[in-house]
Amino acid sequence: MTMADLITCYNKGCGQKYNPNENDDEKCQFHPGQPVFHDAYKGWSCCNKKSTDFTEFLNFKGCTQGKHSNVKPAEPEKPKQLTEEEIEEQIRKQNEKSNTVETVERPPFEDPCTILEPFINPSFKKQMDELDLTKKLESSSIDGCIAIGTTCKNSGCKGSYLSPASNDDVCVYHPGFPIFHEGYKFWTCCQKKTSDFQAFLDQAGCETGKHKWIKDVNVNSINCRWDWHQTANNVVVAVYAKNYDYKKSFVKLNPIRLTVKLVFPLENHAEFNMDLELRGIVDVEKSSAKMFGTKIEITMQKLQGGQWIKLDFPRETPKEEPPKESSIEIEKNNDKPAAESNDDNDSDVDLDDLELVHGAKISELAAQSL
Numbered sequence: 001m002t003m004a005d006l007i008t009c010y011n012k013g014c015g016q017k018y019n020p021n022e023n024d025d026e027k028c029q030f031h032p033g034q035p036v037f038h039d040a041y042k043g044w045s046c047c048n049k050k051s052t053d054f055t056e057f058l059n060f061k062g063c064t065q066g067k068h069s070n071v072k073p074a075e076p077e078k079p080k081q082l083t084e085e086e087i088e089e090q091i092r093k094q095n096e097k098s099n100t101v102e103t104v105e106r107p108p109f110e111d112p113c114t115i116l117e118p119f120i121n122p123s124f125k126k127q128m129d130e131l132d133l134t135k136k137l138e139s140s141s142i143d144g145c146i147a148i149g150t151t152c153k154n155s156g157c158k159g160s161y162l163s164p165a166s167n168d169d170v171c172v173y174h175p176g177f178p179i180f181h182e183g184y185k186f187w188t189c190c191q192k193k194t195s196d197f198q199a200f201l202d203q204a205g206c207e208t209g210k211h212k213w214i215k216d217v218n219v220n221s222i223n224c225r226w227d228w229h230q231t232a233n234n235v236v237v238a239v240y241a242k243n244y245d246y247k248k249s250f251v252k253l254n255p256i257r258l259t260v261k262l263v264f265p266l267e268n269h270a271e272f273n274m275d276l277e278l279r280g281i282v283d284v285e286k287s288s289a290k291m292f293g294t295k296i297e298i299t300m301q302k303l304q305g306g307q308w309i310k311l312d313f314p315r316e317t318p319k320e321e322p323p324k325e326s327s328i329e330i331e332k333n334n335d336k337p338a339a340e341s342n343d344d345n346d347s348d349v350d351l352d353d354l355e356l357v358h359g360a361k362i363s364e365l366a367a368q369s370l
Contacts, residue, residue, distance in 0.1 A: 009068035012198060013044075013060065015158070018068040028069070030062035035197050037180055041294075052242060054178055055215075058201070059151050073198055087309055104281050104304050106256060113252035113259060116298070118289040120246050127293060128246055131265070146213045153212045156187070156205040161213050171212070172205035177223060222264055224272045228311045235282065235308065237298045241272065244296075251289040251298055255281045258312075262296065276312040280304055 006017035011030035018027060033046030043050030047063035150161040154173035159166065176189030178200075185200035186193040189207070194200050226239040237258065244262040252259040260274040282300040290297045 007068070007070045009070065010072050010198065011062070011066070011069050012073075013062040014068065015201075016068070020068075020070075023068050025067055026065050028062070028066050030064055030066065031060075032064050055151075055153055055155055073196070106281060107254070109257055109277055111254045111257070113254045113257060114284050116251045116253055116287060116289040118246070118251065118291045118296070121290070121292045124291060124293040125246065128243070131243065150213050153215045154205075154209070156203065157211065159211055161211070167211065169211060171209050173207060173209065174203075174205050175207050177225065181227060220268075220270055222262075222267060222270045222272045224262065226274070230302075230308055232305075233302055235278075235280070235300045235302060235311070237300070237311070238295050239272070239274065239298075240295045242294055244272075246291050249291070249296070251296070253282070253284050253287055253298075253300065255284060255303065258298065258300070260296070260298070275315075277315055278312055279308045279310055280306075 005019075007020055009016050009018055009028055009030075011028050012033075012035075013031040014028050016028075031044045031046050033044045036043050036045050036050075041050045041052060042054060042057035044060065044063070047060075049060045049063070051057045051060075146161050148162060151157075152159040152161075152171055152173070154171055155176075155178070156174035157171050159169060159171060174187040174189050176187045179186050179188055183195050184193045185195070185197060187203070187206070190203075192203055194203075222241075224239050224241045226237065228235065228237045230236070237260075239260055239262065241262050241264075243264060243266050245265050248261075248263040250261055256278045258274070258276045258278055260272070262272040264270050264272075278300075281303040283303045286301040288299050290299075
């Protein structure tokens with residue numbers, strides 16, 4: 001039987017191809033339960049396996065053995081997805097009907113920010129005070145060997161290391177981060193939304209590259225997933241993180257700007273940074289922050305009534321202009337032979353300085369909701 005004749009198993013956590021003529025009660029290892037996402041953890045309702053890392057969660061082996069199944073699980077009926085303009089129009093009508101929108105002049109984004117004095121959960125404070133900061137990061141690349149069966153660490157890739165030839169295989173992956181919000185599941189890089197978890201897992205990557213068999217550990221920044229919700233009077237932002245230094249981490253706020261910095265001592269003091277221009281205006285003095293063992297929660301009181309269609313306005317990172325040559329440098333270049341001048345001009349241009357404009361929030365962390 002050729003690969004084309006094999007059938008894909010749709011049992012959760014399996015996804016392998018199988019021969020229907022060789023399908024017995026011990027061929028498939030799968031999860032009979034449902035995926036559970038709570039606070040910073042991701043796990044399955046059928047077993048006690050859970051993790052804060054999404055890729056590690058995807059690689060959890062099933063807890064039950066049985067036959068493979070080629071029956072696709074029924075996808076729940078999808079609610080009608082409104083466009084951004086339709087949602088904004090609905091909110092505008094609601095605000096007009098309730099007559100709660102007040103006219104308040106929007107202050108400059110660059111206005112000074114106030115550091116919010118956070119409430120620190122006592123158990124979290126004790127945990128961090130007792131944390132052994134001399135703990136060394138573990139790395140599976142010390143001896144340069146990769147174990148057979150090691151899965152690719154790029155999100156969405158289903159490749160495994162079988163031999164050195166696996167290094168030449170094309171990796172199809174998602175460069176973004178998973179988002180779980182209001183029943184929808186999607187990746188920040190391609191925005192293909194679905195309400196069915198299995199369909200989300202089956203989404204092919206949107207970018208190709210090389211496999212990553214070893215997880216990065218020496219990084220200067222960390223991407224934390226985050227989410228937000230609102231009430232009539234408040235906007236609440238939750239950033240999900242563990243083992244961050246509450247002494248070096250902070251939340252800054254001005255009426256239209258939210259800045260969050262988290263420092264992780266066990267990750268070579270890597271940082272998570274968020275800097276948002278808020279859609280609405282908030283009352284800084286009546287806003288607050290709370291630090292817990294699995295998240296930091298910021299509650300901002302609205303200065304204006306009404307609902308926000310989104311949390312923030314997207315902002316582009318300003319590009320630095322190259323320094324202008326002085327008249328002396330120009331004269332020196334003019335005195336050089338043409339070939340030499342061209343070489344100097346080329347050496348002054350670094351293609352890495354040409355930045356692409358990011359799409360939908362590459363730093364949105366993966367927010368999730370139950």
